Amino acid sequence: MSQYNTHLLVCAGTGCHSSESSLVYEMLRDEIMRKGLDKDVQIIRTGCFGFCEKGPIVKILPDNTFYTQVKPADAKEIVDEHIIKGRKVTRLLYTDPETAEHILDSRHMGFYKKQLRIALRNCGIIDPENIDESIARDAYQALGKVLTGLTPQETTEVIKKSGLRGRGGAGFPTGLKWEFTARNKAVQKYVVCNADEGDPGAFMDRSILEGDPHSVLEAMAICGYCIGATKGLIYIRAEYPMAIKRLKIAIAQARELGLLGEHIFGTGFCFDISLKYGAGAFVCGEETALIHSMEGKRGEPSSKPPFPAQCGYLGKPTCVNNVETFANIPVIILRGADWFSGIGTEKSKGTKVFALAGKINNVGLIEVPMGTTLREIIFEIGGGVKNGKKFKAVQTGGPSGGCLTEKHLDTPIDYESLLAAGSMMGSGGMIVLDEDDCMVSVAKFYLDFIVEESCGKCAPCRIGNKRLYETLERITAGKGVQEDIEKLKNLGSVIKDTSLCGLGQTAPNPVLSTLGNFMEEYMEHVHDKKCRSGQCRNLLYYVISEENCIGCMACKRVCPTHAISGEKREVHQINQDICIKCGACMEKCQFDAISLQNDYPRVTVMANC
C-alpha cells in the first residue's frame, strides 16, 4: 500500500467541474508527474466541498490549505511553491471578508466552523469513483453490522429511535415509513431512492450522489433488509449526468465486492439496485408521481391512501426515501440512535443540508444541526448579505416554501418552526433576498415556476395557480386593484385546501407568506403604483427635471409614442399614460434632465399656465 505525505483534493462536483476543475486536476497531476512527486503526493478528484461561491476548490492535506477559484494555470505555482517549497500560495487562499485575513487552515473558515457534516461527511474528502476510499471511511460497515447482528425489526427500531425524518420535504419519520412497508406482506417489495431533486437552486442530493454514492447504496440495502425488499431503484433526473455516471460506477464496484447482489456478507440477504431516469418534472419528486413515472406512465400524483407502503411501484409495497435521508442511515447504525437524537431539536433530530443562494456572500452547500438559527446560517456561515446590502427576507423550502423576515432570524430552524412561520423545510433551498428585491416579484417568480411545473391533473393547481400568477402580473404591471389582494388571499387558501398533492397544497405559500409579511409592498404596488425596490419596470417613471430641462425638444423628437409635450425653450413633460418606458428620451437628453424614479410623478403645473 502506498504512503503519501501530501494529498491534493480537487473538487469535481458539477459546479467546480463546469469551472474547469477537471483541467485543474489534469494540470496538477501532470505537474506532479513531471516533478517526479507522484510517489509522495496523491491527487484525487472529490465530490463537492460546498463552498461553491469560490470554486474550483483545491484542498491540500494534511495542513488543510484551502485554495479557492483555482485556474488551470495555477497548477504549476501550487506544485512549485506549496508542494516543493512548502510556501502557501497566498493569493489563492480564502480571505475572510470581515478581517481581510488569509485563512491558512480551512477549519478556521466561518463557512465551516458552525457546520456539522453527517450526510455530507464524505463529500470533498474521498474519491467517489473509488470504493476503497469509501470503505476506508466505514462504508458498508453498517450494512455488515445489521446483516450479521441485528434483525430487521431491531434495525428499524434504531432508525425510529434516532428520530430521523424524511429530508425530501414532508418530514415523515423514516423508521415509521420502513415499519409500515415491512408490515405489508408481498412477494416483491421495492426500495426507491428519490433523487428527483427539483427545487430551483437546490443541489444537496446531487452533491451527495456525486460525492458519496456508496452511502446511499448502503442505506438502500439496509432499508431493503428492514422492509423485506430485494430490489432497489434510484429515480434520478437525466440532467444529472455526473451523478448518474458515479452511481453506475459505484453500483458496479459494490457488486464486484459482493456488497450488492446475491448473499451479501455471506448471509441470505440479496439486494440489487438499478437506475430509473426522470425527465426533470418537478412534480415527479412527489412519491406517487415518481412511481407512476417509473412505471412508464404520465408523471402525475394520485390520491393517498393507498400509500406507496401499501401499493407502490408495480402495485407492490414500496418505500420511497430521499437521497439525504438515506445518506444519514449508515452513520446512525454505526454511531447509534442516541448519538443522532442528541443532535437537533425536540422533534427534529440530526442535521439538515441547505443550499444557500441569492444575495449571500458564501453561496454553497452547508449542513447544520437542526435548531441552528437563520441568523447563524446567513450571517455566520453564509458570510452575510452581498455587497453590504440590507437583509430583507430569506425564502426557504423551494418554490412552494415561504419568505421569512428579520423577525424570524433568531428562530431555531426545524420542521415545526418553519411551518409555524408560514414557510417549510422543503428539500432545503435557502435564497437570501436583500433590499433590492421586490417581494411581489419574488412571489410572482415562484408562481411562474409552479405554473410551469403543475402536472395539470387537479383543477385548483392547474387553473388556480395560473390565476394567482396572472393577478400578480397585473399588480406588478401597475394594474392591480384592492380586490386583487382579496382574490389572492381566497384563491391561495382554496388552492392549499383543495389541491391533490403536495405541490398544489403548498404552491400558494410564496404569495400567502409575502402577503403576510410584506403587505405594505403589495399596497404600494396596488394603490401608489410604486415598487420600492424598482424591480417592476412598469412602476418606474421617466421624469423631466424642471431645473435641468432647457426645452431643446431632443427628447420630444425621439419619443416613439409622442408622450412628451412642451414647446421650445419650455420645460417638457412626459405623459405617463402614454409613455412605454423605452428610455429613448433619457438616452437622448444631454442635460441630465431626465431621470427614472419609482414614485408616480406628481402633476406639475405647466410652465406657461
Place this chain on the structure above:
Amino acid sequence: MIELTIDKKKVRVEQGTTILKAAQQVGIEIPTLCHFELCDMGIENRPGGCRVCVVEVEGRRNLAPSCITEAEDGMVVKTHNIRVLNARTTVLKLIISDHPFNCLVCAKSGHCELQSLATQFGIRSLPYEGEQSHYRKDTSPSIIRDVDKCIMCRRCEMMCNEVQTVGALAAVNRGFMSVVAPAFEMNLVDSPCTYCGQCVSVCPTGALTEVDHTNDIIRALSDPAKTVVVQTAPAVRAALGEEFGLDPGTLVTGKMVAALREMGFDYVFDTDFSADLTIMEEGTELLQRIRGHLAGDSSVRLPILTSCCPGWVNFFEHNFPDLLDVPSTAKSPQQMFGAIAKSWFAGKIGVNRKDLIVVSIMPCLAKKYECQRDEFKTDGSPDVDFSISTRELAAFIKQANIDFLNLPDEDFDDPLGESSGAGVIFGNTGGVIEAACRTAYELHTGKALKKVDFHELRGVEGIRSAVIDFDGLKLNIGIAHGLGNARKLLDEVRAGTSHYHAIEIMACPGGCIGGGGQPYHHGHSEILAKRAAAIYAEDERKPIRKSHENPSIIRLYDEFLGHPGSQKSHSLLHTEYFPKSNEVSIYLNGHNGK
C-alpha cells in the same frame, strides 16, 4: 361495517365505501364532476381531479375529495359548511374561467354537466377571469374534438384506455395547457381511434361531440329530385323517448316512424329488416364454417366473429391485422340495408341510384365512419349517404317543431320495414348471436325451436359464454361487449387457445343500447338496463321472432338474391377487411429507424 357521521347523520357502511357513496345512503348528494360510474359494468372514473366534491373531514388539514376518500370508523364529515361551499364554488369558478363562454351555440348545451353545476351553484360572476387555453380543433368522420372545452376530467381517457383498450386519447402537456388528446398532436383519424364514441358518451362538456349531419339530411329532404329513405336501428327506439322526457325503457317505435314521416322522408324503413338479412348471411356462414371444420377442412377458421359493429371492425383492423380472416364477411345491417335499398328497392320503385338518398338513424358514431368507407361505395356514391345518431334525430325532431309525445303510432313502410324479433335484439349485447342461433339451429337441425329465448346468452357481464346444443352439436358461444373484453377473447384466438365456435362482439358496453350516439346516460347504468329490457320486450311482442321467417326476407331471396351466400349476396352483402397501421407506430418506427 363501520359507522361515521355525515352532516350530523349517522351512517353505517361497508369498509372501503367512499364518503360520496356513504353520503348517498343518507340522502346527501355531494356534487361531482370528474367522477363517473357505470356501476353495473364495473366502469369507474375517479381521478380525484376536479375537486368539486370536496368535504371537510374533522381532524384533517385539507379538504378531502369525497369520491375517492374512503369512509373510516368514527369519521365526522361536513359536506356543506362555509369552508366547503367556498372551496367548491371557487374551484368551479376556476374551471369555468378556463372554459369557453359560448354555451348558447354549444352542441352540449342543456346536457352539459359543467353548465348544470354552474346553475346548481348559482354562479353569477367570474372573478378569476384570465387567459383561456386554446387548442386546435380536430374533426374526424365521426367525432369532433373541441378541446378548448376539455376540463381534464379524464373520463374519455378512462373509457378509451381502460374500458376499450384503444389508447387513442390520453392526457398530454403539463399544467395549464394539459388536455386530453391523441399522442404527438395527431389527428384522431391518424390515431388508433375506432370511433366507438364512448368518449363522447361520457364527456361532461362539449369537448367531444359527434359530427352533426342533420343539415345534409335537411338539404336532401328539401330537394324534390331526391327520394329519401330512412332506416332506424333497433336500439334507437328504446332510447329516443328519453330525449322527450319519457322514462328510460319506453319504446317509441311508432312515434319515431310517425315523426320521420312527418319530417318528409319518403320511405321509413327499419334496420331490423337488414338485421334479419345479416342473420341469413352470417348464420349461413357460421354453419358452413362449423360444418367444414367438423368435416376436417383445415382451411376453415374458427371461431367465427360477428361483424355488424363498425367500432369493433375498426378495432380489429387496427389491433389484429393478422386475424382479418376470422370475422364473418357479412356486412353490417346498416350497409346491407344501403346495398339492398340502392339496388333491389331502387329498381322496384323505379328510381335511379343517384336520386335515392339513404339515411340511417343509429345509436352509434362509428356508423358515420362506416358509411363513408370506400368499399361501401359504388362509383363513388355511398350505399348509405348519411348516418345520424339518436341524439341528432331527437334534436332534429325538436327543431322541426314536431309534437313528438302526441304523435300517433305508425308502422314502417314495406318491404324494407318488416322485421322479426331477432332483428330487434341486435341492439343488446348477446342479441346478434341469439338471433343467429335461432336461425342456425332450425337451418341445421331442420327442427323448430321449442324455446326461442336463449336466456343463457343474455346479461351484462363483460365476457359471457354458453354452450348451445344444436341437437347434439354443441356450440361454444362467446360474447364480449366493450373492446377491452373483446381484446381478451381475441388474444386467445391469436394464441390458439380459444375454444369458441362463434363469438359476438359489440364495441360499446351493453351493446348498441349503450352506443356512443345514444342519449346521454350520465353514468346511470339503470338506464342501460331499462333500454335492454325494452328491446327484449319488443322482441317478445313480435309475431315473427326468427329472421328466416320474415316474409320480406323470403321475398328478397326469392325475387333477387337467390339464396344466402349466393354470388349476388356475396357481391352485395359481404365485404373484406383491411389492416390499419396506426400513425403512432409509424411515428415510433420512423424514429427508431433513423
